Amino acid sequence: MSTVTDMTETEEAPAVHAAGALPRLAARTRNLRKVYGRTVAVDHVDLDVPVGAVLGMLGPNGSGKTTTIRMLLGLVLPTAGTVELLGHKMPDGASWALPEVGALVEGPGFHPFLSGRENLLRVAAAEPRLASKDIPRAVGQAIERVGLSGAANRRYRGYSLGMKQRLGLASALLLPRRFVVLDEPTNGLDPAGTREVRAVIADLHAAGTTVLVSSHLLAEVEATCTHVAVLHKGAVVAQGGLTELLEAGDAKLMVSTPDVTVAVNALRDNRIPAREVPNGVHVDLAATTAPEVVATLVGAGVAVHEVRRQRTGLEELFTRLTESAEKGNGLSDVDTFEEPS
Ligand SMILES: Nc1ncnc2c1ncn2[C@@H]1O[C@H](COP(=O)(O)OP(=O)(O)OP(=O)(O)O)[C@@H](O)[C@H]1O
Numbered sequence: 001m002s003t004v005t006d007m008t009e010t011e012e013a014p015a016v017h018a019a020g021a022l023p024r025l026a027a028r029t030r031n032l033r034k035v036y037g038r039t040v041a042v043d044h045v046d047l048d049v050p051v052g053a054v055l056g057m058l059g060p061n062g063s064g065k066t067t068t069i070r071m072l073l074g075l076v077l078p079t080a081g082t083v084e085l086l087g088h089k090m091p092d093g094a095s096w097a098l099p100e101v102g103a104l105v106e107g108p109g110f111h112p113f114l115s116g117r118e119n120l121l122r123v124a125a126a127e128p129r130l131a132s133k134d135i136p137r138a139v140g141q142a143i144e145r146v147g148l149s150g151a152a153n154r155r156y157r158g159y160s161l162g163m164k165q166r167l168g169l170a171s172a173l174l175l176p177r178r179f180v181v182l183d184e185p186t187n188g189l190d191p192a193g194t195r196e197v198r199a200v201i202a203d204l205h206a207a208g209t210t211v212l213v214s215s216h217l218l219a220e221v222e223a224t225c226t227h228v229a230v231l232h233k234g235a236v237v238a239q240g241g242l243t244e245l246l247e248a249g250d251a252k253l254m255v256s257t258p259d260v261t262v263a264v265n266a267l268r269d270n271r272i273p274a275r276e277v278p279n280g281v282h283v284d285l286a287a288t289t290a291p292e293v294v295a296t297l298v299g300a301g302v303a304v305h306e307v308r309r310q311r312t313g314l315e316e317l318f319t320r321l322t323e324s325a326e327k328g329n330g331l332s333d334v335d336t337f338e339e340p341s
Contacts, residue, residue, distance in 0.1 A: 085098075101179045147166060179212070184214055260281060266297060290309065
C-alpha cells in the first residue's frame with residue numbers, strides 16, 4: 001500500500017545546502033537509530049543515496065529496511081541521528097522535500113470501498129504540484145504504466161496483494177519526481193509483475209530519477225540496482241557501487257592456457273595461490289593483481305590465451321558480509337560511493 005503524505009506549505013525552505021547548490025546525495029542519514037521498546041530496529045545507520053543512483057537496500061526480514069525508509073520520509077521519528085532528504089533536514093523540511101518524492105511504503109493509505117482509480121484520484125487531488133485539469137490524465141497514465149487498467153474500476157477491498165502493490169506503485173508515479181522510494185515493490189507480484197516493476201525502475205533511472213528500492217531478493221537487486229546497501233540486524237554492513245562491491249569481494253582470475261602445469265608452478269614459485277581447473281588455472285587475487293599474474297606467466301614462457309576476472313555473485317557477497325557481521329567485524333572495505341555518471 002502507499003503512504004502519500006500531505007504537505008503543508010511553510011514560509012521558509014530549511015535547505016541545508018547553499019542556495020542554488022544541488023546536493024550530491026538525494027538522501028543521507030547519519031547515526032540513525034530507532035528503538036521500539038526493547039527492539040533496536042535501526043542502529044547507527046549512515047546511508048548515502050547518490051543522486052541518479054538506483055540503490056538497493058538489501059537485508060533479510062526484520063533487518064530494518066522499512067524503518068529506515070519510514071524515517072527517511074519523515075513518517076517515523078528517529079530515536080537518534082539525522083536525515084537529509086533532497087538537501088532538506090527531516091522531518092522539519094518535509095514540506096519542501098516530499099513533493100519531489102514518490103513513495104511506495106507499507107502502511108495504511110487506500111480506501112477499501114473505493115476503486116483503484118477513485119483512490120488514485122483522491123491521492124492526486126492532494127498533490128500540490130498537480131493542477132486539477134491534469135489529474136484524470138495523470139491517473140490514467142499511472143494506471144496504465146503499472147498494468148492495472150483491467151482492475152482500475154474494481155473496489156480496492158477485493159484487490160489481491162499484487163494489485164495493491166501495483167496501485168501503490170501507481171501513486172508513487174503520478175507525476176515526475178526527483179526521488180522515488182519503493183519498499184519491497186515486487187512483494188506479492190507474479191513473474192510478469194516483477195518484470196514490469198524492473199522496467200519501471202529502469203525507466204525512472206533513464207530519466208535521471210534517483211531510486212531507493214528495498215528488497216530481500218538478491219537477484220532483484222543485482223538485476224536492477226547501480227548501488228547497494230546491505231543491512232543486517234539494523235546496521236549497514238556494506239554499501240557502495242554494486243560493481244565495486246562485487247569486485248572488492250574475493251576476486252579470482254581464470255587463466256586459459258594449454259601450459260597448465262608450468263603456469264601453476266610459476267605462480268606458486270612467486271607465492272601466488274593458484275590451482276589447476278579444466279582448460280586453465282584459477283588464481284586467487286587476494287594478495288596480488290591481474291597484471292602481476294599475467295607478467296609472471298608471460299615471464300615463465302606460458303602461452304596465455306585468455307584472462308578473465310571472476311566476479312563474486314551478490315549472493316556469495318551477502319553471505320560473507322552477514323557472516324562477518326555476526327562475528328562482529330562488519331566489512332568496511334568499500335564504503336564510499338562513486339558519483340553516478
Ligand atoms: N512499529 C513497530 N513497533 C515495534 N517494533 C517494530 C515496529 N516496526 C518495526 N519493528 C521491529 O523493528 C525491526 C526492524 O523491522 P523492519 O520492518 O524495519 O525490517 P525490514 O527489514 O523492513 O523487514 P521486512 O523485510 O520483514 O519488512 C523488527 O524487529 C521489527 O519487528
